[in-house]
Amino acid sequence: MIHIKRLQEDGADVIALVGEIDASSSIELDLAIAKSVGEGFSKILIDCSALEYISSAGLGVFMSYIEEFKDRNIKMVLFGMSDKVANTFSILGLNELLHIGKDKVQAKQIVNEL
C-alpha cells in the first residue's frame, strides 16, 4: 500500500511516497507524476524517505517518464532513499539514468542546476 502526499516548495512539486509500491499500487505513482506534469510543474522532487519498498512496476513508472521529461525540459530528482531502496535502483543501473540526491537540500540543488 502506498500513500502519496504532495506539497510545493520553492516552485518545485514535492511528491512524498509513504509505504510500498508494487504491481498493485504503481498506478498511483504514475497518476501523481502525471498530475504534477499536468499542473505545469517543471521541477519535480520525489521524496523517498518513507518509501519502504519499490518493485520493478514502480521503477518502470520512473523509467517511462525519462524521455518525455527530456523533451519537455521537466526536471525530476529523487531523494532520501533507504539503502535497500537505493540498492533496487542500482541493481538495474537506474541510478545512472535518474537524478538521485541524498536529501531534500541536495535534491533542490540538483534540480536547480539541471
Place this chain on the structure above:
Amino acid sequence: MNYKFKVGCSIENLKGVRDFIRGSLKNHNISELEISEIVLALDEMCSNLMIHAHQCNPDDLFELVINVEQNHPLVFELIDDGTVFDINEFNTPALDNIVHEKRKGGLGIRLVKSIMDKIEYQKTGGRNICRLVKTVHFI
C-alpha cells in the same frame, strides 16, 4: 527447512507474499540486503504469474515453496496449473530500449535474472514448477 504459502492470483496479495518471504528467511543468518533482493525477484515472478498466467483471477491459487538449508543455495518453487510464462524465452532488453520503448515489463526480467543464479521450468502431472536458485552468504 521448507516454508509453504498458498495464495490467490490477485495482485493485492503481493504484500502478503512479500511478508511470507521475509518471515521465512529472517531467522537464517541471511543479510537484510540479500533478503530484500530475493523479495524483489520473487515479487516479480509472482506478479508475472498472477497477471500473465492467471489474468489476476483471485480464485486461481498458486503455491510458493521456500527451501532453506544452512550453507546450501536457497531454492524457491512457484507451483501452479496455468499457462507457462517462461522468462528464459525473453531476451533481456537493454536499458536504453526499455527507456525508449517504455517497456515497463522488461525491467522485471532484468531484475530477476540479475538476482537469481538459475531459473528453470518443469511440468509434471498438469502442474508447472518454476524453480529459482540463489546462493547466499550465510553470516
